Amino acid sequence: MLKHHRYYLGLFWLITIFVLPLPLIQAIAMGLSPIYAQSLFAINLGVIAYVWMLFELFIATRPKWLERLIGLPEMYFVHGMIGIGIIIVAYLHKSWSQSNGLIKLTGDAALVILIGVLVYSVFFLSGWLTDRVWWLRQVKQWLEHVFKHEISVWLHRLNVVATLLIFVHVILIPYIRQDMSFMVWFYTYSGLAFGLYGWDKVQSFRGHASGVLVANDVLSRSVQQITIRLRQRDRLHYQSGDYVLISFPGIAGMREPHPFSLLNAENDSEFISLMIRREGDWTRQLRDVSVNTRVRITGAYGTLKNMVAQTPSRQPLVLLAGGSGIPPMLSLSHDYLKQGRQINLIWTAKTAHELVYDQALADLKTQYPDTFQYRVHQGRFTVDELQSFLAKGVTNDYFYLLSGPNNMMSQTKKLLRRIGVSGDQVYFEKFSF
Structure with a gap:
């Protein structure tokens, strides 16, 4: 079922790692003076690191066409892995080549920045460690009182400074600068990457779409629902199960975008609604945002509906949501129940006060009594409970979508495998970028 997704993801990796650096490697091999032949391997390592750095800038623009193929979480996973590869390759380049003066200074400074940003990002931005180690998650939550999200985002942007330093590093090397074929490719790659990144920032400043906050409702002590009236509606096209990035440009500490799933079915209104769980510095501040505040919206993003679109039109769906993962499942349910699809939805949360859409699920059951089944459960379920909830749905004739905290989705996928799925x-999108 996921073969197309895996094919595109594998092709993405292949092009990123091997194909993109080839033109510059070929150019340097053809144009480099023979007296520098012994340094060719080290030079190629530097070329590879720089091309990957430019590719990181491209990924940072979140190209919509690519996101719909492989998903934004997968793009950022590649972004993180390539970031580690850049540091390894750049370090080897530094160890096996010689330089001095400003050439050495720019290269060393860039490497230090890259290492610092990587260490910081692994802890504060990626979620890879904190999703797996509970005490690190607690430390992160404590440190976020100082290292707020906006600070983390701006520190991550030091990668752009590092890339600019390497650009200067290369053009300062006389024998590289004299290789006209290489420099044509070098300036072309650099111009495209910096140009696309700069244009994306201009677009972000202007706002891909905008709206006004018209409702800010507290549903429980940890759950908020906001409603935004869209302006420039024709510039925001979304599918059921999508998410958007929102920010409040007029509020200090909330100017950087955060991802939240839409409760709406596909393009169904000039209003969009988002369920938000208050657990970070940004989301805790949301409670005090007043109506009529301007909202900037980027997106929409998401691959959940694309995955369902690859399934047979009558294949039943099993939707498993954890906590704040319920919005995309409600959105997809509204969409596919209208099409006559059989849906079995299971929603679990740590505490009862997080289960704020029980009435919405009951209304769906009343509206579609023959095709919609749902179960609400407090706390993590066991293998036996999951099997009981699914009843006759435990079969590979069903397609399973998961949504919620990353560790919940990973554990649920393992449980599904244990009962024969x-x-x-099974498909899910991670929200830790």
């Missing part, structure tokens, strides 16, 4: 029948 193939991994090819």
Whole structure:
């Protein structure tokens, strides 16, 4: 079921790692003076690191066409892995080549910045460690009182400074600068990457879409629902199950975008609604945002509906949501129940006060009594409970979508495998970028 997604993801990796650096490697091999032949391997390592750095700038623009193919979380996973590869390759380049003066200074400074940003990002931005180690998650939550999200985002942007330093580093090397074929490719790659990144920032400043906050409702002590009236509606096209990035440009500490899933079915209104769980510095501040505040919206993003679109039109769906993962499942349910699809939805949360959409689920059951089944559960379920909830749904004739905290989705996928569901029948998007 996921073969197309995996094919595109594998092709993405292949192009990123091997194909993109080839033109510059070929150019340097053809044009480099023979007296520098012994340094060719080290030079190629530097070329590879720089091309990957430019590719990181491209990924930072979140190209919509690519996101719909492989998903934004997968793009950022590649972004993180390539970031680690850049540091390894750049370090080897530094160790096996010689330089001095400003050439050495720019290269060393860039490497220091890259290492610092990587260490910081792994802890504060990626979620890879904090999703797996509970005490690190607690430390992170404590440190976020100082290292707020906006600070983290701006520190991450030091990668752009590092890339600019390497650009200067290269053009300062006389024998590289004299290789006209290489420099044509070098300036072309650099111009495209910096140009696309700069244009994206201009667009972000102007706002891909905008709206006004018209409702800010507290649903429980940890759950908020906001409603935004869209302006320039024709510039925001979304699918069921999508998420958007929102920010409040007029409020200090909330100017950087955060991702939240839409409660709306596909393009169904000039209003969009988002469920938000208050657990970070940004989301805790949301409670005090007043109506009529301007909202900037980027997106929409998401691959959940794309995955369902690859399934047979009558194949039943099993939707498993954890906590704040319920919005995309409600959105997809509204969409596919209208099409006559059989849906079995299971929603679990740590505490009862997080289960704020029980009435919405009951209304769906009343509206579609023959095709919609749902179960609400407090706390993590066991294998036996999951099997009981699914009843006759435990079969590879069903397609399973998961949504919620990353560790919940990973554990649920393992439980599904234990009761006989193939991994090819299960799909989810991670929100830790």
